[in-house]
């Protein structure tokens with residue numbers, strides 16, 4: 102390595118990463134990160150190194166990845182508009198498809214207007230930074246997604262974290278917060294590693310009592326909770342409203358991009374104040390068209406949502422009855438708790454041998470001794486797939502001493 106020009110200062114960081122990664126990657130049975138899977142277009146199976154395995158850790162909740170209608174919409178957009186928009190939305194980058202997609206998102210989210218970003222990450226960073234800054238306070242759940250954390254850091258606002266789903270703790274934090282400036286509370290609707298749901302009624306009440314805005318990230322809620330997949334407000338019977346709703350187009354919706362929905366005033370402000378929207382290229386035509394078509398399919402086919410909910414419950418019940426812990430999960434995401442990081446890796450390997458892919462999530466992404474496989478049920482999983490998965494998870498659990 103060149104020892105001049107500052108490389109010598111950087112070298113310890115590079116070495117630390119090399120050491121950490123080689124320890125993980127030298128043992129093929131433990132190699133779970135950056136593994137290339139080929140997921141079949143019309144099933145929940147994937148090819149991994151020539152082996153056909155049932156994918157139980159995907160994110161395409163609605164099972165629309167590879168759906169021929171979505172693919173056709175993306176192809177038609179490429180034919181019409183080409184592959185990129187060659188600019189930011191404020192200048193040459195806007196095409197009619199963006200406006201159609203934003204109208205569809207706004208209507209889906211039951212808000213006046215919406216804005217789409219290049220990713221969910223950019224939507225969080227841009228929205229938080231466009232709403233709070235120095236002199237304001239933003240309060241976030243300890244388990245909030247990294248893009249929320251990064252948006253808070255970049256905003257320059259005072260950032261306060263409260264214990265996961267602990268509304269009393271949030272209230273104490275709000276009481277102690279600077280009374281001046283904007284107060285913004287940001288939570289995930291569904292937590293991506295735990296599959297539990299934010300307590301919206303209690304959060305709304307505390308935010309109202311302390312004059313705070315409430316923003317939710319619906320990344321794992323869209324298409325998953327609520328009778329028709331409408332997200333957290335629908336899950337709680339539309340009795341409580343959030344102030345700002347945000348989500349991605351990269352999970353249940355098989356595309357890329359992020360969105361924010363709210364009042365015309367709020368969206369008008371964010372168009373100019375959200376820096377990742379203003380200073381980053383517009384969503385590519387194929388991505389916008391795929392997202393638009395998927396949202397339309399979700400409206401027409403709510404049975405996909407029902408399927409996810411009933412099959413996830415079946416799997417959870419089978420696991421719990423056998424003594425496997427799944428924390429407070431009540432959605433498509435089911436954490437199968439293994440304990441130590443080593444236990445999670447061993448369990449993942451045993452699951453693979455039993456025919457299913459369950460990807461481990463270890464520290465520091467999750468607390469000590471709560472390493473797990475992050476399982477997710479999708480509309481692609483047939484009831485027979487769920488039976489097979491339950492059997493495989495239990496067989497592997499017995500082999501590794503988990504139960």
Ligand SMILES: Cc1ncc(COP(=O)(O)O)c(C=O)c1O
Nearest residue numbers: 220221222246248293320349351
């Ligand atoms: C809760 C949550 N918010 C935001 C994001 C970022 O979304 P994207 O991948 O579209 O940038 C993710 C992605 O994992 C997420 O889980």
